[in-house]
Amino acid sequence: MFDVKQICMIYDMEKEEKLYALKGFDLQLPDRGLIGIIGPSASGKSTLMYCLSTLKIPTEGSILYNGRELTNCTNVERDDLRRREFGFIFQKHYLVPYMSAVENVMVAANEKDKTMRKKAEEILTKLGIREREFSKKPAKLSGGQCQRVAIARAVINDPKVIFADEPTASLDHENAYNVMKILKEYSLERLVLVVTHDKSILKDCDRILEMWDGEIRDASSDIPEKERG
Amino acid sequence: MLNFAVVGQSLRMALQNIRSNRMRSFLTMLGIIIGVGAVIGLVTIVQAVSGELMGEFSDLGAGTISVQTYASAMKYGLSDKDMEVLANVEGVEGLSPTVSLTTTSVVGKEVYEETNVEGKNTLYFQHNSDIILSGRAFNEQDMSGDAYVCIVDQSYVKHALLGKQVLGGQILLHGYRYTIVGIYKKSDNMMSMMMDDSTLAGTILVPYKNALTMTGNGVVNSLEVYVEDSADMTKVEERLRATMKNLYNENDDFFSVYNFSSLMDMVDSATSMMSGLLGGIASISLLVGGIGIMNMMLVSVSERTKEIGLRKALGATPGRIQAQFMIESIVLSMVGGFIGIVLGESIAMIAAKLMDTKFVFSVGAIMLGFGFSAAVGIIFGWMPAKRASELNPIDALRAE
Structure with missing residues (x-):
């Protein structure tokens, strides 16, 4: 699905001492599966995710998405791609405070009709949100419920790729486990990329990529086979 | 491209946001309410008095010329x-x-x-x-x-x-x-x-x-x-x-010849001038109201940076973000305008009663009120909406 070649991201281009967030590496990602990207802070893992999801344009290199060069896309094409093919889950849920749970899911929906609303309700139900909570504002929902609403928002348009940036960082262990379980389920039909610095949540991943100072290595073998799902 | 569904959703979001900040929205609208109310009230009163005066002169002899001798x-x-x-x-x-x-x-x-x-x-x-x-x-x-x-x-x-x-x-x-x-x-x-x-x-x-x-x-x-x-x-x-x-x-x-029509023209132009002058003075409060709306919209954009960032990350185009904030500004202004029209017409009705003149329900004044408030919403909402649309999604999501 993704074919990354010599991707390089430099911050502070105008300064004498350039800051390399990504130091030029190749990477191939499949059409489906749960891929974990792990690494310490400022290792470049979020930057990689933003480049893959078109939220950032790499300074150098190429990103092919299903054979299409993302670095050459116009802003409108990038917006369109994110709207139609990508889903996003962030560290914080970023739910709109004055909207109900269902309306928050509908924010991302490409169509705003009744069918989509029904679909949003079905997804919320599947994610364990009860019907009486559909009309509740985020302030009336627990942290775990909010994150599940955010997951529903990410999948409402049936995206081909879900980008999850530290999706469990603000959750307790139980909720974190549940969120990863849901993401694992979704990864059976699509590509789910999870960026985290918490190795423990990646035990069900099909592949783990470790980032360190802007460079990447496959670390799948670091997790014993018996701990992986 | 903007379509009805997008406009509908933006309208719903605007109303939801206004409802969730009732007091602040009301205080922001107050400037528009007072401005539109004053313009409508004064213009309607002047029109009523003008109509009354014209009626008087007409009774005295429209289409006639009066000749007096001494x-x-x-x-x-x-x-x-x-x-x-x-x-x-x-x-x-x-x-x-x-x-x-x-x-x-x-x-x-x-x-x-x-x-x-x-x-x-x-x-x-x-x-x-x-x-x-x-x-x-x-x-x-x-x-x-x-x-x-x-x-x-x-x-x-x-x-x-x-x-x-x-x-x-x-x-x-x-x-x-x-x-x-x-x-x-x-x-x-x-x-x-x-x-x-x-x-x-x-x-x-x-x-x-x-x-x-x-x-x-x-x-x-x-x-x-x-x-x-x-x-x-x-x-x-x-x-x-x-x-x-x-x-x-x-x-x-030892004689005088009066043309009532020219007298009526003079009265008409005098009252039109008065109407314009009073309307002009009253529209200063509309300007103040517009600045209030711009202030509120700027605060709103600043408060909702994460919401904007999220929507842009999810693929909303700058045009859609701009439309959302513009529609919110126009809704805020037009709701204020509507209340202002009701207030202005009420003032004119009370004034007509107190001055014992005929109350004239002026459709023109109402159109003027709606036009004014929509214009205020568009003009003063444009800059904050533009600012919102230009936010970088990642920076917006990371903003504290």
Whole structure:
């Protein structure tokens, strides 16, 4: 699905001492599966995710998405791609405070009709949100419920790729486990990329990529086979 | 591309956000409410007063030219011959002389010392057909000078004829017995009310030749000239003035010629100017209201940076983000405008009641109010909306 070649991201281009967030590496990602990207802070893992999801344009290199060069896309094409093919889950849920749970899911929906609303309700139900909570504002929902609403928002348009940036960082262990379980389920039909610095949540991943100072290595073998799902 | 669904969603979001910040939204709208309310209220009041004034002048003689003469050693007034000359002026349809005097009237055994008597001709009634309440107006036979018929006003009926036969009844005037053939409605305009003398028993209209006999001098000092529909009022007025000057031996100190239409034009332009001036002053508060909206929208953009970041990350185009905030600004402004219109119309209604004038429900003023508020929403919402649309999604999501 993704074919990354010599991707390089430099911050502070105008300064004498350039800051390399990504130091030029190749990477191939499949059409489906749960891929974990792990690494310490400022290792470049979020930057990689933003480049893959078109939220950032790499300074150098190429990103092919299903054979299409993302670095050459116009802003409108990038917006369109994110709207139609990508889903996003962030560290914080970023739910709109004055909207109900269902309306928050509908924010991302490409169509705003009744069918989509029904679909949003079905997804919320599947994610364990009860019907009486559909009309509740985020302030009336627990942290775990909010994150599940955010997951529903990410999948409402049936995206081909879900980008999850530290999706469990603000959750307790139980909720974190549940969120990863849901993401694992979704990864059976699509590509789910999870960026985290918490190795423990990646035990069900099909592949783990470790980032360190802007460079990447496959670390799948670091997790014993018996701990992986 | 913006479509109905996007506009609908933006509208819903705008209303949700306004509802969730009720007090702040209301205070922001207050500027627009006061601004639109003041513009609508003042414009409507001025329009009502203007309409009232125009009505008064119209009652006094729209489409007519008034000729007044003042007694001089040379000429006491206009004779029948003079009037014939004036009637033949190009563009003149006819003349209606007014001969007024105050005299004594007697009904049965009751004597009314102060009775106003006015002499009128048939043309007067042709041009004021709606004043006859019952009975009839004068006809050509009544104009011979020896027909003793009269028409009384409501005031005379109230003072002298209550409980007595009115139509067909008789009044003694200047030694002659006049038969009442009609009752007429005296003009209730402000000028008439100002000239109304409470000591008078009322007004009696008699054929103008009879009134001339009563005055004893046989001349007319006041007349109304009716102008043909196709004729130019100003030109007819000029011709009449020239004719009068000729009749007065090139001396224009002893007569005056008034064109009510030009007077009405003057009043109209004065009230329009006043309306514009007051509306202009009131629209300053609209400007202040607009700045209030811009301030609120800037605060809103700043508070909702993460929401904007999220929507952009999810693929919302800058155009959609801009539309969302523009629609919110317009909704805020137009809701304020609607309340302002209701407030302004209420003020105008109360003012009409207090000033005893007619309340005019002005569709134009309402359109003006809505137009103003929508314009304020667009103008003052544009900059914050533009700022929102230009936010970088990652920076917006990371903003604290």
